[in-house]
Amino acid sequence: MTGSIEGLERFDSPGKGRSLRVTRPFKLGELLFSCPAYSYVLSYEERGCYCESCFTRKNGLAKCGKCHKAFYCNVKCQKGDWAMHKLECSAMTAFGENWCPSETVRLVARILAKKKMQKERCLSEKILQIGEMQSHIEDVDNEKREMNEADVARLHRFYSKHLDFPDHKDLLTLFSQVACNGFTIEDDELSHLGTAVYPDVALINHSCLPSVIVTFKGTSAEIRAVKNMKPGDEVLISYIDLLYPTDDRNNRLRESYYFTCDCQECKSKSRDKTKLKVRKQRDPIEPEIISNMVRYARKAIREFRASKHIKPPSELLEMCEQSLEEMGAVFDDSNVYMLHMMYQAMGVCLYMEDPEGAIRYGEKILKPYKQLYPPYSLNVSSMYLKLGRLYMGWEKHSMGISALKKAMAIMEVAHGKDHYYVTELRNEMTQK
Numbered sequence: 001m002t003g004s005i006e007g008l009e010r011f012d013s014p015g016k017g018r019s020l021r022v023t024r025p026f027k028l029g030e031l032l033f034s035c036p037a038y039s040y041v042l043s044y045e046e047r048g049c050y051c052e053s054c055f056t057r058k059n060g061l062a063k064c065g066k067c068h069k070a071f072y073c074n075v076k077c078q079k080g081d082w083a084m085h086k087l088e089c090s091a092m093t094a095f096g097e098n099w100c101p102s103e104t105v106r107l108v109a110r111i112l113a114k115k116k117m118q119k120e121r122c123l124s125e126k127i128l129q130i131g132e133m134q135s136h137i138e139d140v141d142n143e144k145r146e147m148n149e150a151d152v153a154r155l156h157r158f159y160s161k162h163l164d165f166p167d168h169k170d171l172l173t174l175f176s177q178v179a180c181n182g183f184t185i186e187d188d189e190l191s192h193l194g195t196a197v198y199p200d201v202a203l204i205n206h207s208c209l210p211s212v213i214v215t216f217k218g219t220s221a222e223i224r225a226v227k228n229m230k231p232g233d234e235v236l237i238s239y240i241d242l243l244y245p246t247d248d249r250n251n252r253l254r255e256s257y258y259f260t261c262d263c264q265e266c267k268s269k270s271r272d273k274t275k276l277k278v279r280k281q282r283d284p285i286e287p288e289i290i291s292n293m294v295r296y297a298r299k300a301i302r303e304f305r306a307s308k309h310i311k312p313p314s315e316l317l318e319m320c321e322q323s324l325e326e327m328g329a330v331f332d333d334s335n336v337y338m339l340h341m342m343y344q345a346m347g348v349c350l351y352m353e354d355p356e357g358a359i360r361y362g363e364k365i366l367k368p369y370k371q372l373y374p375p376y377s378l379n380v381s382s383m384y385l386k387l388g389r390l391y392m393g394w395e396k397h398s399m400g401i402s403a404l405k406k407a408m409a410i411m412e413v414a415h416g417k418d419h420y421y422v423t424e425l426r427n428e429m430t431q432k
């Protein structure tokens with residue numbers, strides 16, 4: 001760790017390696033620690049809405065006079081970010097429309113720049129930490145290797161002016177470290193804002209029954225207890241979306257993080273049946289029909305994901321509706337595959353500025369979400385927020401307030417009572 005953090009210690013957990021546990025009690029909602037990003041990058045899509053340097057969202061940000069593409073609160077933020085922004089400022093102008101590094105490439109470039117700066121200042125400690133992050137380079141399959149190779153090529157193409165690159169193998173290791181340890185910074189409605197690495201947070205192991213939750217304040221990560229913890233309890237976060245049944249969760253963990261979870265929920269699979277609920281019918285549905293439909297659902301999810309940034313919204317909505325109809329013959333409305341597609345459909349409706357459609361899907365999603373997710377889940381609070389804000393804009397004031405209050409109850413624990421998202425929400429509720 002960056003130093004020792006009061007109330008926490010590292011330990012070696014059998015089978016999991018380095019781990020983190022508490023040495024004193026922590027109450028529900030209490031902050032365990034906060035951690036500045038070692039390195040971070042704002043998404044290209046969010047430029048102009050957020051300050052590149054501190055991730056403050058506001059109108060009237062000032063733009064970089066050279067590239068006109070980066071935006072800042074003020075001169076102080078701009079100066080603070082220059083060591084990172086200069087990696088891209090002139091290159092973006094020079095390459096014009098051909099400038100297209102992925103967000104991972106942009107983050108890796110920043111990590112390399114930071115390492116170089118620190119070497120010059122003889123601060124070896126942080127470099128060590130990045131070196132300590134797991135890479136799993138030996139587990140990377142061919143498809144991922146090709147992607148990483150393409151990223152390395154883009155890194156050389158767009159960033160060679162400002163960076164000295166380590167050898168090819170070390171670069172591949174760095175890319176796979178970032179893939180395993182990078183965090184997506186999201187807003188209160190879980191929209192993607194950027195990507196960052198937090199060496200201290202990377203120490204925290206996964207569980208499908210997490211004891212803490214990670215939220216973001218600006219570019220810093222904050223870790224809060226989502227249950228009462230006693231001395232010796234391990235600090236555990238969830239790396240994945242916990243909506244899905246055990247097999248799906250572990251496929252995802254193996255694919256992205258190269259391990260299988262052995263938490264109590266993965267052993268007992270106690271919630272799988274509820275998550276895969278089938279329609280009530282007079283004659284029970286044959287197991288084979290159910291397993292075929294699960295296969296269909298997984299395929300539909302993959303196909304939607306692949307089409308998301310390619311097809312027009314009307315076609316995407318049709319894909320959702322079609323698969324919902326197909327699955328609806330076998331699955332209950334609260335089945336997680338149904339919920340997945342309804343969630344996507346709601347997103348498309350929001351994008352198409354169709355509040356009625358979004359509300360219709362949102363209302364169907366909410367109740368099963370509450371049952372299937374853990375008690376303090378950002379997936380649930382963000383759904384209450386979206387729905388609450390839709391109601392407020394749709395002249396359904398009391399329904400809006402009631403949904404926003406429920407979002408607030410979760411966010412006060414997950415984000416802390418003094419987080420600006422909570423303050424903003426409080427203002428939103430009193431204003432309208």
Ligand SMILES: [Zn+2]
Pocket residue numbers: 051052053054055056072073074077
């Ligand atoms: Zn700023």
Ligand SMILES: [Zn+2]
Pocket residue numbers: 064065066067068069070085088089090
């Ligand atoms: Zn610039």
Ligand SMILES: [Zn+2]
Pocket residue numbers: 207208209261262263264265266
């Ligand atoms: Zn598990």
